[in-house]
Amino acid sequence: NKYIFPEGFWWGSATSATQIEGAAHEGGKGENIWDHWYQQEPDRFFENIGPETTSDFYHRYKEDIQLMKEIGHNTFRMSISWSRLIPGGRGEVNQQAVDFYNHVIDELIANDIDPFINLFHFDMPLELQNEGGWESREVVKAYQHYAKIAFELFGDRVKKWFTFNEPIVPVEGGYLYDFHYPNVVDGKRAAQVAYNTMVAHAKAVAAFRECNMKDGKIGIILNLTPSYPRSQHPADLKASRIADLFFNRSFLDPAVLGEYPEELIQILQEYDQLPITENGDKELLKAGKVDILGVNYYQPRRVKAKDHLPNTEGPFMPEWFFDLYEMPGRKMNPYRGWEIYEKGIYDIMINLKENYGNIESFISENGMGVQNEERFAENGEIQDDYRIDFIREHLKWLHKAIEEGCNAKGYHLWTFMDNWSWMNAYKNRYGFISVDLHTQKRTLKKSAYWIKEVSENNGF
Ligand code: BGP
Helix, strand or coil: CCCCCCCCCEEEEEEHHHHHHCCCCCCCCCCCCHHHHHCCCCCCCHCCCCCCCCCHHHHHHHHHHEEEECCCEEEEEEEECHHHHCCCCCCCCCCCHHHHHHHHHHHHCCCCEEEEECCCCCCEEEEHHCCCCCCCCHHHHHHHHHHHHHHHCCCCHHHHHEEEEEHHHHHHHHHHHCCCCCCCHHHHHHHHHHHHHHHHHHHHHHHHHCCCCCCCEECCCCCCCCEEECCCCHHHHHHHHHHHHHHHHHHHHHHHHCCCCCCHHHHHHHHHCCCCCCCCCHHHHCCCCEEEEECCCCCCEECCCCCCCCCCCCCCCHHHHCCCCCCCCCCCCCCCCEECCHHHHHHHHHHHHHHCCEEEEEEEEECCCCCCCHHEEEEEEEHHHHHHHHHHHHHHHHHHHHHCCCEEEEECCCCEECEEEEHEEEECCCEEEEEECCCCCEEEEEHHHHHHHHHHHHHH
């Protein structure tokens, strides 16, 4: 079998500022919630490693971009650190940050790598979080201003823009399940954060349209977790549909269709969880439809009807409406605890084709984090055949979707080189390239040589 992808297919990888730059207190950068949280509660982070100790892209970007070129990347996704560009979140622009991002963008382009830029990857400037973060409409305004500045500064060269990466994660982590700052557990506030994030998204889209960027596209990156019911029993089907509403359609529908699903609104209304809105929001959201959708796909969601009536005394939780279950015989990534289900990528794409106007899309993240990966090294090179298999099997399903007419334009691995990850720090390694944390030495893994060949042949 030969799997050849359409001409011009985007081969590359994804990163985020906080996870690769390092230099957290250098170059005029302001504090963001991660810097702050680490100072407050270092024990929350795996082996007490915080965002200061990342892979030092800030100083080594030239070397890193050479490696990207070497392994066949034609595209690369990074994020701008809001608190680096505008240290207080609003106000003065930091010239050192402008210089840094200009250098990175120019270096990428000089090496025939198209830069994709994401504006927000979980890294709220601390001052703005102190004002209420995404719960505050003033912060939404500040974000719009930041987005506009970024478009003006870099839009002459950057043609693919994204407003948010996985906007649901700060909602889940920060306001429902206690794995992100500010560690609030409150369903109603979570709904407000989710809603305001989409308003911020739509305002950034409006600012983007005003810029009239030639050939420019604006999108959003969503982590989609296809929802599979345990059985065709109506109760299981309903549970699965509601999980899909909360975890996928709460962002997918407004981003691509410009409005929220009616059933989601009804549920929130019934439980008095509806967010506060403002006049004109509806029109704003309608106009905030994206040109392009990035899909991060890691795992499916296996859903069944609840075994017991939920305890509805505590804060409102999506889990009042469904239970999760383990599919017998499922394949797992044991390190991260995520099910591996390659066909999910195909199901997502078919859903986009059938229900979302076949919007232009790409796989913006997919990947496999492995703990203690150095044990797989031979002569210093990590023999990550498991990662090659993982990517290849996902690509086969993506290829099938494309053959069936899905509008998928590329595949980006999470991630380019091993990097720092939120609370897990360096526990699970995801990169094509390994990074020695003590020396910062970069070494290609076996998968890097493999992807080079795949990119050069535009398939396998
Ligand atoms: C996604 C995020 C990334 C990245 C990745 C891997 O949700 O966009 O920032 O970290 O997941 O997950 P983790 O690092 O938590 O294992």
